[in-house]
Amino acid sequence: xxxxxxxxxxxxxxxxxxxxxxxxxxxxxxxxxxxxxxxxxxxxxxxxxxxxxxxxxxxxxxxxxxxxxxxxxxxxxxxxxxxxxxxxxxxxxxxxxxxxxxxxxxxxxxxxxxxxxxxxxxxxxxxxxxxxxxxxxxxxxxxxxxxxxxxxxxxxxxxxxxxxxxxxxxxxxxxxxxxxxxxxxxxxxxxxxxxxxxxxxxxxxxxxxxxxxxxxxxxxxxxxxxxxxxxxxxxxxxxxxxxxxxxxxxxxxxxxxxxxxxxxxxxxxxxxxxxxxxxxxxxxxxxxxxxxxxxxxxxxxxxxxxxxxxxxxxxxxxxxxxxxxxxxxxxxxxxxxxxxx
Amino acid sequence: xxxxxxxxxxxxxxxxxxxxxxxxxxxxxxxxxxxxxxxxxxxxxxxxxxxxxxxxxxxxxxxxxxxxxxxxxxxxxxxxxxxxxxxxxxxxxxxxxxxxxxxxxxxxxxxxxxxxxxxxxxxxxxxxxxxxxxxxxxxxxxxxxxxxxxxxxxxxxxxxxxxxxxxxxxxxxxxxxxxxxxxxxxxxxxxxxxxxxxxxxxxxxxxxxxxxxxxxxxxxxxxxxxxxxxxxxxxxxxxxxxxxxxxxxxxxxxxxxxxxxxxxxxxxxxxxxxxxxxxxxxxxxxxxxxxxxxxxxxxxxxxxxxxxxxxxxxxxxxxxxxxxxxxxxxxxxxxxxxxxxxxxxxxxxxxxxxxxx
Amino acid sequence: xxxxxxxxxxxxxxxxxxxxxxxxxxxxxxxxxxxxxxxxxxxxxxxxxxxxxxxxxxxxxxxxxxxxxxxxxxxxxxxxxxxxxxxxxxxxxxxxxxxxxxxxxxxxxxxxxxxxxxxxxxxxxxxxxxxxxxxxxxxxxxxxxxxxxxxxxxxxxxxxxxxxxxxxxxxxxxxxxxxxxxxxxxxxxxxxxxxxxxxxxxxxxxxxxxxxxxxxxxxxxxxxxxxxxxxxxxxxxxxxxxxxxxxxxxxxxxxxxxxxxxxxxxxxxxxxxxxxxxxxxxxxxxxxxxxxx
Numbered sequence: 009x010x011x012x013x014x015x016x017x018x019x020x021x022x023x024x025x026x027x028x029x030x031x032x033x034x035x036x037x038x039x040x041x042x043x044x045x046x047x048x049x050x051x052x053x054x055x056x057x058x059x060x061x062x063x064x065x066x067x068x069x070x071x072x073x074x075x076x077x078x079x080x081x082x083x084x085x086x087x088x089x090x091x092x093x094x095x096x097x098x099x100x101x102x103x104x105x106x107x108x109x110x111x112x113x114x115x116x117x118x119x120x121x122x123x124x125x126x127x128x129x130x131x132x133x134x135x136x137x138x139x140x141x142x143x144x145x146x147x148x149x150x151x152x153x154x155x156x157x158x159x160x161x162x163x164x165x166x167x168x169x170x171x172x173x174x175x176x177x178x179x180x181x182x183x184x185x186x187x188x189x190x191x192x193x194x195x196x197x198x199x200x201x202x203x204x205x206x207x208x209x210x211x212x213x214x215x216x217x218x219x220x221x222x223x224x225x226x227x228x229x230x231x232x233x234x235x236x237x238x239x240x241x242x243x244x245x246x247x248x249x250x251x252x253x254x255x256x257x258x259x260x261x262x263x264x265x266x267x268x269x270x271x272x273x274x275x276x277x278x279x280x281x282x283x284x285x286x287x288x289x290x291x292x293x294x295x296x297x298x299x300x301x302x303x304x305x306x307x308x309x310x311x312x313x314x315x316x317x318x319x320x321x322x323x324x325x326x327x328x329x330x331x332x333x334x335x336x337x338x339x340x341x342x343x344x345x346x347x348x349x
Numbered sequence: 350x351x352x353x354x355x356x357x358x359x360x361x362x363x364x365x366x367x368x369x370x371x372x373x374x375x376x377x378x379x380x381x382x383x384x385x386x387x388x389x390x391x392x393x394x395x396x397x398x399x400x401x402x403x404x405x406x407x408x409x410x411x412x413x414x415x416x417x418x419x420x421x422x423x424x425x426x427x428x429x430x431x432x433x434x435x436x437x438x439x440x441x442x443x444x445x446x447x448x449x450x451x452x453x454x455x456x457x458x459x460x461x462x463x464x465x466x467x468x469x470x471x472x473x474x475x476x477x478x479x480x481x482x483x484x485x486x487x488x489x490x491x492x493x494x495x496x497x498x499x500x501x502x503x504x505x506x507x508x509x510x511x512x513x514x515x516x517x518x519x520x521x522x523x524x525x526x527x528x529x530x531x532x533x534x535x536x537x538x539x540x541x542x543x544x545x546x547x548x549x550x551x552x553x554x555x556x557x558x559x560x561x562x563x564x565x566x567x568x569x570x571x572x573x574x575x576x577x578x579x580x581x582x583x584x585x586x587x588x589x590x591x592x593x594x595x596x597x598x599x600x601x602x603x604x605x606x607x608x609x610x611x612x613x614x615x616x617x618x619x620x621x622x623x624x625x626x627x628x629x630x631x632x633x634x635x636x637x638x639x640x641x642x643x644x645x646x647x648x649x650x651x652x653x654x655x656x657x658x659x660x661x662x663x664x665x666x667x668x669x670x671x672x673x674x675x676x677x678x679x680x681x682x683x684x685x686x687x688x689x690x691x692x693x694x695x696x697x698x699x700x701x702x703x704x705x706x
Numbered sequence: 707x708x709x710x711x712x713x714x715x716x717x718x719x720x721x722x723x724x725x726x727x728x729x730x731x732x733x734x735x736x737x738x739x740x741x742x743x744x745x746x747x748x749x750x751x752x753x754x755x756x757x758x759x760x761x762x763x764x765x766x767x768x769x770x771x772x773x774x775x776x777x778x779x780x781x782x783x784x785x786x787x788x789x790x791x792x793x794x795x796x797x798x799x800x801x802x803x804x805x806x807x808x809x810x811x812x813x814x815x816x817x818x819x820x821x822x823x824x825x826x827x828x829x830x831x832x833x834x835x836x837x838x839x840x841x842x843x844x845x846x847x848x849x850x851x852x853x854x855x856x857x858x859x860x861x862x863x864x865x866x867x868x869x870x871x872x873x874x875x876x877x878x879x880x881x882x883x884x885x886x887x888x889x890x891x892x893x894x895x896x897x898x899x900x901x902x903x904x905x906x907x908x909x910x911x912x913x914x915x916x917x918x919x920x921x922x923x924x925x926x927x928x929x930x931x932x933x934x935x936x937x938x939x940x941x942x943x944x945x946x947x948x949x950x951x952x953x954x955x956x957x958x959x960x961x962x963x964x965x966x967x968x969x970x971x972x973x974x975x976x977x978x979x980x981x982x983x984x985x986x987x988x989x990x991x992x993x994x995x996x997x998x999x
Contacts, residue, residue, distance in 0.1 A: 040419045041404050052824040055815055059873075063836075066848075066866060073847035089850070134727060137720050148724050150982055151731055157981035158735075159931040161948045162970040166738045169963050176737060176754040210734070215992065222989035222997045256996045264838075264992060271840030274933035278952050292842040292934070299846045300938065308846050316843040323838045327831045334827070334995055341998050402893055423899040435890035439912045452899035500898060 074316075077309035092306070099310035108286065109311060112294040119205055119290055120269035126209040127265050131216025132258075139224035149221075156214035160274035167207045168194065168279060194279065197287035204276045204288055208269060216261050223257035224250070253340075256333035263326045270319070291315060351414070352378040352536050353399065353504060358408035360394055360560075368394040370560040372408070376504075381530050381537045385547040386557035386583075392540045393508055395557070399538065400429050400506050412503070423452075428502030432509040434493040436481040442492050443468075443477040449500040467495045471529070487518045494529070504536035511546065523549060544584045548572065556580050578701035581629050587658060587670050589695075590635070592628045596621055596696075605696075608664045610643045615691035621704055627697040632658070634693035635671040637679070641686030645669070650681050661687070742766065742967035749963040765968035790969060793950035799861050800936075800946060801929035804868035809922045811869075812876030817910070819877070820884040830878070834994070837874045841867075845938050852939060859943045867935055872925045879924065879991050883917030884910070920987035923980045930977060947973045 078099055082092035103109060134152060138145060155163070170177045171193035181189040193203045227250060235245045251258075273292040280288040282297055289297070295315065299308030353376040360369040369391040376382050384392040397403045399410060401422035409416050417425055436445050443464050450460045468474045471491040481489055490510060497505060510526070511519045527550055530537050541547055547554050548568045556563040556571065556579075564571060564580045575581035581589045594607025596614070603614040603621060605628050612628070614621070637659065649660035652675060659679060661669040671687065673679065696704040741749065743761040770790055818824035825833070848867070849858060857863035887910065895905045936946045945953075951973060954966045981988070989997060 040421075048822050048824075052818060052822065055818055055824060058811065059815070062866075062870065066870060067844075069851050070844050070847045073851055074844065077847065130727070134724070137723060142720075144721075148728065150985065151728055153981060153985060153988065154735060154978060155731060157927065157977045158974050159933075159948055159951070159970070159977065161931075161933055161951045162738070162974050163734075165951070165954075165966050165970055166734045169741060169967070170734055170737055174750065174752045174754070176756065179752075179754050210730070218989045219992055219997075222993060226997050257993070260992070260994060260996045267838045267840075271842065273842060274948070274952075292840060295842050295846075305846060305850075312843040312846060316839065319839050319843060320835070323835055326838065327834060330834075330994065330996075331828065331831050334831075337996065337998065400897060422893070422897040427897070429894070429897050431890045431894060433888060433890055435888065435894035437891060437895070437909055437913075448895065448900070449898035452904070496894075496898070 074309045074313060077306045078313050080306060082306045089305070095306075099306055100314070102307060103311045103314055106311075108289065108294060109314075111286070112289045112291050115201060115288070116270055116290040116292075119201060119208070119272070120266050123205050123208040123212070123269045123272075124262055124266045126205070127212045127216045128258075128262060130209065131213045131218075131261070132220045134213070134217050135220035135224055139221055152217055153214045155211050156218075158211070160211065161278055163207055163211050164275045164278040167203070167275070171203060195284060197284040200280055200284055200287040204272075204279065207275050207279075208272060211275070212265060212268070215265060219257055219261045220254075223254050227253055256337045259329060259333050263330060267323065267326065351375045352380070352412065353538070354411040354414075355395070355399070356409045356411065358395070358398065358405045358410070360391070360398060360403060361406045368560055369398075369405075372560075372562060374555060374562065374565070376536060376538065379534050379536055381539065381550060381552040382555060383539045383541060383547040383551035383553070384555050384557060385541055385544060386563075388542055389559075390557040391560040392542075392557050396506050396508055396538060396540045400427055401425055426503050427506055428497035428500055428504070429506040430490075430493050430497055430508065430510045432512060434481075434489045434513075436489055436492055436496075438481050440480075441477070442473065442479050442481065442484065445481065445492055446477075446496045446499055449496065453500075463499050467498045470498065470532075471495045471525075486514050487522060490514065490522055491525075494526075498529075498533075502535070504538060507537065507539045509541055510539075512541070512543070519546075526550065545586060548584065556583065575629075575695070576703050578627060578629070578697040578703075581695060581697070581703075585631060587632050587672075589629045589631050590669050591667060591697075592669070593625070593665065594628060595625045596623045598623055609669065610645075610687070610689075612643070612689055612694070613691075614696075615694065617691075618696060618704070621696065625699050626704065629695035629697060630689050630693055632670040632672045634690045636688035636690060637671055637673055637677075638686050638688055641688050643687040643689070644684055645687055646684045647679055647681050650679055659685075738967045738970055741963050742971045744964050744967075746964060750961075765964040766972075769965045769968045770972065790947070790950060790972070793945050793947045794972075796861065796940075796944045797930060797946040797948075800864045800868065800944070801926050803861070804865040804872065804929050805922055805925045807865065807869040808872040808876040808925050809880070809918060812873055812921070813880050813918060815873075816877045816880035816884055817906075820881050821889075830881075831994075833874045833877065836871055841871065841935055845935060849938055859940055861944050863939055864936060864944065864946075867939065868929045868932065871935075872928055875928065875991055876921055876925055878994050879921045879987075880914070880918060882990050882993070882995065883914045883921075887913055917987070920984045921991070923984045924988065924991045927977050927980060 077089070077092075079094060079096065080089075080092035081095045081099070082089050138148060158166075169175060173190065173192060173195070177193070178189050178191060181191070191199070193199065231253075232245055232249050235249050240248065271292060272290070273296070276282075276288050276290055276293050277296065280293075282289040282293045286294075295308060295311060298304050298311060355372055355374045358369055358372040359367070361367050372391075372395060384395060386392050394403060398405050401417075401420060405418065410418055412425065437448065440448070446464045446467060447460050450463060455463075464477070465474070468477055471494050473488060473491045473495060476484055476488055476492065481492065484492060493510070507526070511522050514522060523546060526537075526539075530550075539546075539550060548571075551568055553565065554568055554571050555565050558579055564576050566574070571580060572584050575584065575589075578591065582591060592607050592609055594605055594609075596618070597604050597606050601613055602616070603618050603623075605612045605614055605626070607628070645661040647659050648662050649658075651658040651660065655675060656672050657675050657677065657679070659671045659673060661671070663669050669687075679685065698704055740756070740758065742765050743763070744755060744758045745760055745762050745764065748755040748758050815825070819830060852858040852863050857866070891909060891913075892905050895909045896902070900908065931948060932946075933948045933952070936949045937952065940946060940949060947969075951966070951969055954962060954969070
């Protein structure tokens with residue numbers, strides 16, 4: 009394999025002709041085209057081979073190991089892992105019938121849905137208020153993106169400092185409502201997941217905000233103005249013009265946020281470690297507990313496999329949806345380009 | 350003497366879209382050739398094949414009788430001016446102009462002198478230290494021309510170079526391009542969709558549509574002798590009046606009959622077979638008088654300054670237009686007689702081909 | 707109601723709503739910054755101390771000094787394990803090197819995709835899987851694999867996995883910058899006699915440089931704040947700053963808010979500076995071609 013990246017660049021040297029919109033359109037190849045096409049192919053495969061080799065070298069053994077553990081009973085206390093006993097589908101049975109995992113999945117879905125909606129509603133709302141230039145726009149924009157730039161662990165910290173029983177949040181709430189407020193944000197099993205959700209929303213509103221700001225700013229002005237002149241109210245303009253044009257961006261904002269929320273670990277873990285009881289055991293925290301606290305490597309592996317399959321299915325679906333939106337968007341965009349040309 | 354020749358050029362994209370079908374064309378030394386046609390007619394693809402950015406699927410491109418299909422764009426010694434100017438935004442105007450000779454490792458001092466020389470030629474000496482973003486549209490265009498000029502190409506390829514400019518500037522730059530061509534005496538191949546640009550600039554016009562050449566000829570020739578409905582319709586502003594109807598026999602000879610008007614056809618069309626045809630006549634070839642056979646009501650008078658356009662009521666989608674001098678005092682609602690000058694009548698058959706006897 | 711008055715009211719309403727959210731955003735940030743300057747007794751005071759009468763730099767001095775802490779009585783803080791400077795070095799090394807790989811390779815790949823379609827759009831979306839599947843599902847066998855390769859608890863190990871997981875963002879983001887560069891500019895350079903390498907070096911690269919820098923910083927933010935992989939794959943030797951920070955959280959008596967805050971401010975400040983610097987490009991990092999400009 010050629011050393012990287014110098015050699016990939018040197019391959020480009022042979023492709024002296026201009027890049028064109030199609031490289032394989034001709035029916036009868038001539039030498040110059042052939043040389044170019046070969047150079048492009050060489051470039052393509054030398055770049056892709058690096059990618060493929062790295063991915064295979066890292067991911068393949070990992071998946072194999074995971075498969076091995078899923079079928080062999082092994083925990084750190086049980087001697088060398090390569091001597092572990094073959095147990096067939098036993099582990100998978102255990103995983104599938106584990107009610108704690110079921111609850112973890114439900115919690116994760118609840119958490120991801122709740123925080124996604126929270127982030128989106130607030131982020132989109134702010135973006136709608138802010139996308140037209142006004143005095144102080146830059147100030148608010150910078151302020152509003154700060155939470156996203158904060159390290160999640162720091163947010164967990166800050167959350168603890170603010171929310172502990174005798175912390176400033178309870179104090180402020182007390183003075184606002186004029187009576188002693190004493191919410192156990194960090195110790196009440198009923199509200200613990202909600203606490204993490206609040207922190208997650210605080211952390212990631214900027215994400216939805218930034219995307220929706222960009223989406224709104226990129227909307228063409230003229231159709232909106234045209235709708236207004238034709239007598240549409242602000243609300244109708246929003247529903248009939250802006251919202252449909254924004255759909256791809258909205259779908260993107262929701263999907264990405266949902267997937268990232270499913271994977272959320274730092275805040276939930278460092279604040280609650282799954283507790284109180286198992287009130288904050290989401291998929292990542294429960295997996296972490298099984299593998300790194302109970303050291304049930306094999307059960308963790310089998311569980312990971314189940315989750316991996318579910319997640320891959322979800323992600324593939326998400327990708328499918330995103331692609332469809334992208335294709336639709338390209339169609340709108342291209343037809344617009346043609347009429348102006 | 351032939352300079353550039355295209356032989357049986359065909360270009361397909363992705364195997365299904367045919368952009369250019371079997372094109373043959375030879376371009377003389379020093380000629381100003383304009384490729385004109387509606388968007389998607391294959392004119393830009395043809396130019397890009399000459400430049401070497403696209404490879405013809407089949408066929409040969411020759412320069413000075415040598416096949417250059419295998420040469421890289423840079424090796425063809427051609428200059429190209431792009432529609433978007435394609436200036437390097439991070440380089441100053443003088444760096445932009447110096448780029449070509451620098452690639453050919455020309456001595457620095459010589460480059461400096463040449464930059465000044467071409468800058469003077471296109472009148473941009475005062476811009477040399479500016480960035481492209483600080484130049485106006487017309488100025489950017491001049492820089493793009495200068496950048497090509499300095500490489501002393503054997504031919505200039507210009508891809509709709511004026512389409513991004515406003516009308517007044519476009520006329521100015523058009524005159525400038527014309528002047529440059531006369532001064533340099535080089536071959537110019539110019540692509541445009543604007544028939545007026547083609548008429549004013551070209552030595553020879555190549556009209557293209559749907560990947561094919563429709564007609565080749567001098568501007569006057571194309572204007573006076575269009576060989577098809579398409580060409581007749583494409584050139585002229587306002588464009589030719591085209592009236593659908595049919596030829597019928599009568600005692601006096603052949604007569605053109607339509608819902609709008611009936612005309613006795615001149616002797617020229619004696620031998621035409623009866624059947625559906627389209628009659629064409631340029632607005633300036635319609636005489637207006639107070640008495641005559643064809644009486645029509647004016648519904649719109651459009652003064653253009655020097656001339657005035659008269660629009661007549663028709664039952665078809667296309668209006669019938671005549672041009673009169675501005676000092677004439679016609680008003681909308683007036684009924685006047687139209688006199689179609691027989692020697693200027695064109696007939697096109699149902700496939701769009703000109704009927705010639 | 708006349709139009710002007712209506713407009714004015716809407717204006718006030720907007721500023722009111724924005725200010726409410728501004729307070730919600732600003733208060734936690736204010737609190738952690740303020741706490742970092744509080745003396746020990748203010749940390750847990752009731753009612754909470756909103757504005758310390760005796761601000762001190764002691765927290766910073768203690769946290770960012772690599773020696774054992776001197777303290778006045780109270781709880782025994784076991785701080786011997788915390789080495790913030792070392793963690794800072796680790797974090798810097800790991801995030802800069804892995805970002806360098808992700809962006810370097812990402813640039814080449816993005817150019818190939820933008821100009822030669824070496825990956826179809828479908829494949830480009832599939833590349834996102836590297837980012838979207840939560841890392842927790844493979845991290846256990848990965849750590850075992852790493853330990854057999856002696857990559858566990860090394861900078862190399864984290865660099866490899868970070869480079870892979872940030873590659874999708876890098877490729878997509880840089881591609882969006884290259885897509886904006888008209889092909890005609892490259893062709894103009896070529897017809898003037900520039901070779902492909904020359905065109906890349908003199909025309910393409912300078913024009914997308916600011917975009918590449920923005921991408922670099924964007925990815926730096928992602929790797930700098932990553933926690934889960936760092937926690938499992940590094941732990942002791944090459945613990946990154948987030949991992950180092952979390953060590954305070956673990957023990958019950960480890961609630962040393964002032965110290966934690968001082969460390970947190972140090973960890974977060976560079977990210978905030980970077981983020982504000984590239985704020986105009988942040989949307990691009992996530993938009994995957996969905997925002998047409």
